[in-house]
Structures are given as C-alpha cells and as structure tokens.
Amino acid sequence: MKKKGLFSRRAFVKGGLATSFSPAVAAIARPLRKLASLDQGDSLDPLPDLGVIALNRLTFGPRPEDFGKFKKLGKTDIRRLQAFVEMQLEPGRLGGDSICEGKVKEAGLSTLNKNFTQLWADHVVAADVLRETEKEKISSMADSGDTPRPGLAKTELAKIEKGNENQLRLEPITQLENATWIRAIYSDRQLFEVLVNFWHDHFSIFGWEGKISPLFIHYDRDVIRKHALGNFREMLEDVARSPAMLVYLDNALNQSGNPNENYARELFELHTLGAENYLGTQDRKTVAGFGTGQSIGYVDGDVYEAARGFTGWRLDQGKDSKNTGQFDYFEQWHDRFQKIVLGHPLVEYQPPLKDGKDILDLLTKHPGTARYVCRKLCRRLVSNNPSNTLVEKAANVFRENLKAHDQLKQVVKTIIFSNEFRNSWGHKIKRPFEFTVGLLRATGADFSFSDPFKNNFEKTGQRLFQWRTPDGYPDFHEKWANTNSLLERWRLTDQIFLGGLPGIKIDADLIRQNIKGMSPENLISYWGHQYLGREVSIETFNAIITFLKDDKIGGKKVAGALALLFMSPDFQWS
C-alpha cells in the first residue's frame, strides 16, 4: 500500500473488531412507524429521527453538528421542530449570517448589489453601445482595408467582440449562480434558501440569455427573495411587473388588437390555478360558476381575455421612451374594452393597471390557486404525492390569510407542523442541486465556484436558472430517479473525493482523523452518524465494508469509501 493512501491496513487491524457492532441489529430493532401515503416502490427504510427529516427537507442538508444542535432545541420532537422552524423563519434570531456574507464578499461578485438602474446601464446599455461601436469598427475595416487588430480576420474579430458583448450581458447571471451556491451551502437561513429555490422553480425564468441576465439579479433579490416568506398576491404582481418576466414570457410585446398570450397562459397554468384547473378549450360560458362570476376552472377563453387585460404592461425600453428598462404601463397599447375573466366582468375604460390587477386578484382568490400552490409546496417539503388532507389544510391557511403580510410563512408552518411531515420519509430523493449542496455541507468542504465544478454539475441536469421552459425544474422523483442523474451524481462525487475539483477542498485530515483507531465497521457506523444522522443501511454497510477490505485497491481507499456513502441510496432519500 502506498504511503500516501489516507487509510492504512494497519489502522484497520489496530481498531480491531472488538468495538464494532452490527448496524443490522440496530436497524431491525428500531420500530417501523407507519408511513403516510406510500407510493409503489418508495423507500422502506425505517423512519429516521425527526431531526434527520427536518434537516434534510428544511435545509440543504445537515452538517455533522446539526443533529446534536437540533436535539438541544427542546424536550420533545415537536418542540424541537417548532423551535427550529421559528428560528429559521425569524431571520433576526439567526444573526447576521456573517460566514455566508463573508464568503459572498470573498467571491468578489460586483453585480450583486447593483440596483436596477445600474444593472440596466452597465449590462444592457453598455452592451448595446459595445455592439454598435464594434459594428462600426468592423464595417470601417471593409471601407479602409485596415484591421484594428493586425492579423485578425474580420470574422474572427466579430466573434471576439460578440464575445465581449455577451460576457457583459451574462455577467449578472454568472455571478448570481455563484452567489446562490454559496448561500445554499453557507447561509444560516437555510429554510429561506430552500424556499427561494422553490419560488424560483414556481416562477421559473431561464436566465442564461443576454436579454434576461441583466434583469435577473433584480428578479432574484427584489421579487423572489423579497416575497418568499411574504404575501402571494404581492409576489404575483411583482413577478408580473418584473422586467425579467415581461421579457421572458413576451408580455413586454403584448398590445391591443392582436395580443401576445404567452404570459397570460402561463399565469393561469403555472403561476396560479395550475393545469389541474384547466378545462381545455370549451366555451367559457359552459364552465360551472361562470354565471355567478366564479368559474370553477379556466379555459382558453379566459386566457385570451386575460391577455387583453395585460396589454400595455411592458418595460421602458427603446425609441418612444427613456430606455430605463423599468416597468412601464403604456396606455396606448392597452385594450380598454370590457373583458370577462373566470366569469367576472372587468368593465371598459378602467383606470391604468386596474385590469391586470383585477385579474391577479381573481386568480389569487380562486380556491384552485390555493390548492395548486399548496400542493407544490407540500411536494417540496413533504413527499412526492402529498395527501389531499394536507393540501386542503395548507390551502385553507392560504385562503384565510390572503392579505396577511406573512401569508406564505403561515402556510409553510402549517405544512411543516403536520403529522404528515413528521411521518414521511423516502417518498422523495434529493434533486441534483440538493444532493450536491448536501454533500458539500455534510463534509464541511471549503467551496468556491469554479468552471470545472460547474461543468461537472451541469451534467446532472439541474444547473441553476437554466430550465428553458417556464414550468421550472420538476419536483417529481419520476423525473430524477434515472440513469443519467444518478450516474452524474456518482461521477461528481468521485471527482470531489478522488479527482479533485478546483475550488472544493475537503479536509483530508478530517478523513484521516476519523479512522484513527477505528475498525472499518466502526468507521462506517461513525460516518453514518456524522453524515446521515443515523445508522447506515445494512446493504450499504456491507458494500462499503467489502470495499474497505479489498486489498487490490491502491491509494485513496478511505476517500473512495466515503464517496460511496454519498453515492449510496441512503444519502439520496429525503
């Protein structure tokens, strides 16, 4: 065995088997609590401690010290959970989040704190100017025969300049991606970060486009983060008015006469009522409730009427305006006549913005919206197929607090403090982002964002803000339990533990110290408690033991074994 190996044969022998114990016994001995709404093929692992459940689903994954901290929060599980959630949802009680802030600062992300005006000036207007001057430069080359950069062909130059222009436009989203990773890993406000991630999926925008990227920092900070624990109606309107969404779903182009229905359709289907309340293309007058101004669901006719309602909601951009990029209501484009949405008439000649606001009100108040949004939240926080009972309970809180400034906080609490939350395990797996952040948190890795890391992570299929269509990354296990996603997780894990990715440092001493004087059996058991907060399953335990005892393996054996723990089914469940 090479000296460099993190683990020597001697260490095994020294540890001996005397202190080892069988995890199988522990696993069997633990009572199997009844699981809620079991899907076919879900995990049959025993329900872990509430701390494990909470730390897996309400944070981006537990760090070794978190299990103990959770236990100290109260005398009973329920009290601990309450204390944990209250603390997480009252940012003030968590302090200044200084480690995270320090990490973000260290990363030198200059665009994060720019206000909208600066972002527009530096990344849109400046890029436009760059494009124009480069165009001139290139066309003057043709006239004079000069090359501004000797030896460069015209087409090459054009490519380079286009690159600079794009770089300028994409800088904000690039930096936000970096910051989002840092926050997910280091922030003390974990539940907040989890919910921000949820709302980014709910109001999903593809950010990696020159036109969107400069607007995305504002969208993340002043829309999603601002309202993630706040009021749904307020968030909905800020989304509707956000330059990023106006551009992404084309409402910036929506004008009277021949409206663009892209935004209106997704507003119904994805942001509020959801496809579960879509009744297709039938005549809207035939929908139950239409006559009383409360259609039970929506049809295409409602989408068209709503599209008319949002005509003129655009951004201040271009020739007939000041080009600030800000939200702008353009009266000349607005369709002033009567509309009927969900059976509810909007009279003609309403004051500015009133049509759109009325539609947002109607949608927010609709019981279908409460159910659809709450079902998604339950899926995120509890299980793949949450029970209708839980969804209804959350939806009631949603509806009872339509105007409350902390409506969404109350909904989230209702879901977390349910029996179903405490009794569900293994109906979900971590998605690639949760998996990777979870691994980095568990191992206490020192993280800074790098291109090789990004390139490897991207293959898992969940690069941040890169889902093209407006439905956001799926949250169903059916979509993530597949060969590609698992294989790329395994590869990424190996890259981190065996290959080495720039920017990621896992303390080698940590691994080495762990094994001092420990038998392989005890080592794995120790890892289980450190990183999973529970015993490793017997199958995973046996597989890693065999690996550790395999004499044919050269160096990095312990690192390879620890990697296996993160590649195992045990670490995927949540």
Add this chain to the structure above:
Amino acid sequence: MNSSLTRKNFLSLIGTGIFPTFFGNIAFADNSNRDILIYVFLRGGCDALNFLPPLSGEDRKVYEEERPNLKISLTGSDALIPLDSRFGLHPSAKPLAELFQEKKLAFVHAAGLTANTRSHFEAQSLVELGTPDKKTTGSGWIARYLETIDANGDGYLPAVSLGGLNPASLLSFSHALSLNDPKRMNLVGDKSIQGAQRAALKSMYRSKNSWLHKAGQSALNALDLVESRDPNTDLIRPGIEYPKGEIGNRLKILSQLLKMGLGIQIATVDMGGWDTHKYQGVGTEGTYAKQVEQLSSALHALYSDLNDSTPNAISKKVTIVVMTEFGRRLRENANRGTDHGHGGMMMILGDHVRGGKVYGKWPGLHTDQLYERADLAVSTDFRQVLTEVIIKRLKNNRIATIFPSYSNYSALNLIDSI
C-alpha cells in the same frame, strides 16, 4: 437475435461473462424481426403551417392573408420547396426534401392530438402518456409497449432517452437509460477503485427494488454494457456531418449507441425551442428557420450515417417518427410570431417508409374548417400513425395495452410491413 446485434457481437457479449441472466431473457432472444423506433419530439409546438405551407388554391390565399409577414413565399431565393400539388416544404428543410424525393420520408399533415388543450405541458403529457382522454395515466405509451415485450434491461438497453430527463412516454419504465454522452459512462479514479466502487454500488442498488434502486441498477447495467462496447471509438461514418447544436449532438450520440449494438429497442429524442411567440422569422432567416435547418440536417445526417449501403445497414432496421404537441395559430400575432394552435404534422423516415408523399386528410384553412375557427384542425390522430408503425415495424399487436382508449384504427399505409 436482436436487430442491432450481429451473431458475432452476440457471442462476444456472452464471452465477457457480464450478463448472467442473458440466456434467460426470452424477449431479447426472440425479437428477431423488430425495428428500432426513434421517437423525436419537437417541444414547444412546431409551426406545421410554415413547415408544410399550402402552395395552391383557396388555402394558399387564406394562408397569405393570415400570415402577411410570416408566409413562406412561392418564388425567390427563399421560396418553399414544392412537394406535391398542394404543399411545399420550408426552404430551410432542403435535406429533408432530398429524403422525400428518395421516397424515404413521408409527412402526415394536420396530424396530432385531438384533445382540447392548448397547454404545452398538458398536450405533451397527453401525447406521451398515449391517452388523450386521461391526464392521470400512470405510465407512458412507450413504457407500456416495452412491458408487452417484457423488456427488463437485463444485459441490454431496451430504451434510451436523449435529453437528460426521461420523458413522460417512459413513465413507470425504470430501465430506461437517459443519457448525455456514452463517453461519460464510467466512474472516476484509478481502475482498481473504479472496479471496487462499481461492485459496491451493485451490491447496494441490487439489494432492493424501490424506484431509486431500480434506476441505480439500470445505471450500473448501462455502465457495464457501454464499457464492453468501447464508447471511445468513434463509429460515425466518415464524411457525415451532424449540425452543431442540441438535436445534432443528440442524434450523433444516438447513432453511436445504435452502432455499439446495445440492444436498443426504442429511443426518444427531445428537441426544444419551437415555442415561437415572437419574431419567428421569415424565409430562411430567424429562429424558426434555424430550428428547421437544424432538425433537417440532423435527421439527414442520422439517416445517412445509419445507411452505409451494405446489406446489414442499420437503417434497414430503424423507423424514425417525428412529432410535436400541437401546431400553431393560423393567424400570425402582432409580434411576428404565432401562438399555440392545434393541428400539427408528423414525419416518418426510414427505408421501409412509403415516402415521397404527404399523407392525411387535409382539413382546409377556411374559417369554418378550422379548429375553433382559429387553428388547423387535427384530421389524423397521432396514435393512428404510431399504431401502424408498431404493428408493421415493431411486430406488435397489443395496441389495446399501448393505447388503451384508442379504437377504429385503420392504416394510412405509409409504411411496409416487415
């Protein structure tokens, strides 16, 4: 013997000793005569009316009136390519025109999903579940097809999906391989660690049968299989150029996989970017033309790559079906784009296709003939086309299982039986 495995390959596979249950797999052993189906899905709603614009008569007149800015012209450098007396092909689809003339390619116009929906996500899901009348079906149509042939992924890859996440058509089939790149089908680190890790993963993931474990098993099987086929040897025929971009890359990888002889029965390929609400472009300029160009040259490259003119050319055993969730509105919108519509089009490409013809009953573009007086109607249920391919090329009659609510099937006769 499986189509994509020659006898020699088969024996060499056995020689590796990595497929303990190989012989036990009757389905794999007896599928001697089955085609491989490649199912390409154009996501976002491909504008069928600009893909196959009408070139004559009243329909042409209506088309030009409703699409003053977006119409594909009859003359000039950007003119459509005439296919027959009624329809032309988009000028950026020249590579497809070639295949059409060689009678390898057929179109079905006004084909698609009959359900009343203009939602992308719902329409895609209804198509892929194969039950236009039911949103909550628990399995995809391809998954049900694979069940009818007992495909279990033991020692071969019954289904691959190119596009990262498995599509709904494979819902409930846990042995599908979703794939980015066969060159990444390995673990990392030195050989001894890789081997031992793989053994460890096998013992973990084979110990139970949850959906997670099954996905792990499928990934591990795929690792073994792909590795045994040397994924690093480039099998693309010299001179074949796949276009750069999503669809080109995916079809290129697919070709490599098919040539590796992995026992693939069915492959799904996604191509996004068809949701052209604004500035979709005119003639050979703009977003839409670029999409058409990419798709056309990628399909052409794939077909040529598989058709090496030898008696054993893979192309003889492959049928390619292309479809989308819906077509787009007849009338262009104010932003020189088109909104969600209804009737779309399908393409069938392969050696046994009765190509060179545009199939399907043409519903017409007069207002009264349109779906809800706005969109091209659907005159051919997408299941009719798929059923014909399934019966004639996949040699499978279990249509009631694959498309449970589908009845009154009659063949369009667009493909020869095996």
